[in-house]
Amino acid sequence: MNDITQHGKPRALLFDWDNTLVDTWPTIHAALHVTFERFGMPPWSLDEVRQRVRVSAREGFPKLFGDRSNEALDVFYEAFKAQHIEQLSVLEGAAEMLSGLHEAGFYLGVVSNKSGPLLRREVDHLGWARYFSRVVGATDAERDKPAAEPVQLALAESGVMPGKDVWFVGDTDIDLICAQNAGCVPVLLRAEPPGQQEFEEVVPRFYVCDRRSLLALLR
Structure with missing residues (x-):
């Protein structure tokens, strides 16, 4: 599942937000x-x-x-x-991973089902706006994740078309389904490996157990 040599490195990575990069x-x-x-x-x-x-x-x-x-x-x-900024918690390795991927020249974006204005407020609060070319939240596109429209919006000015050059990285089935609907590569990022028959609708192309592992895989 993690043999990148068979697929090649992506040009763009789109990340889910909650429980993928931060804990809210x-x-x-x-x-x-x-x-x-x-x-x-x-x-x-x-x-x-x-x-x-x-x-x-x-x-x-x-x-x-x-x-x-x-x-x-x-x-x-x-x-x-009333409390989302004060309780915002960065998941281990997330800042290091984003910095490394940004320095390596990957196009980075966020596609989340969190309200767009609240999502961008959290991104700005963490100082991560410099990493992401596009941050797309709920109601920003005509339909929300798992529809393809948020992915299309996130890539609209990237010069990269949805497809094998785009990895969608998230922790739930909704993220994997969104990747498939948009024609991108579904990547599961979480501590627990996928259970047997857990993802029957969409099987992740890659599984990584933490953010440092994803950075290492792409390096």
């Missing part, structure tokens, strides 16, 4: 807890949030809150904005 699960959990309580719904545990949160709030909230989804979005984002 505690903030998402806290904001959802406030929202569920406001609407009289039983809150999810942190583990349940990690398992259930995949699509953007724009797409997921109508299924949870029905015709009150816009009201729920306002409550969620108010709670999220």
Whole structure:
């Protein structure tokens, strides 16, 4: 799965954000807890949030809150904005990896289902805007991940077409499906190796257990 010699190095890498480069699960959990309580719904545990949160709030909230989804979005984002910068945590090796890839000349971008303005605020807060040519969040494109449109937007001014020259790096099935929908190479980045038959819809082309390993693979 990790034999790069058979595929060649990419020209561009697009990264998921949450749980791929940074850890914001505690903030998402806290904001959802406030929202569920406001609407009289039983809150999810942190583990349940990690398992259930995949699509953007724009797409997921109508299924949870029905015709009150816009009201729920306002409550969620108010709670999220109040603490997301203070609780933002960089995952081990992420800064070193991005610096190394940037210096090596790869085109780098972010494709996330986090609200675009909030996502870019986090990127700016970490001083990582210099690494990314394009940072695409939820509602920036016509449709959100796993649709192909956010990837197309992230590559729009890169000179690189979606395809084998583009690796999409993430930690969930949504990221791998997005890569496939856009015609890019799906790369799974997380500590746990893929379980047997875990990714039946899209099998990752490469699996790397941490960010330093990805940098080493591409060097």
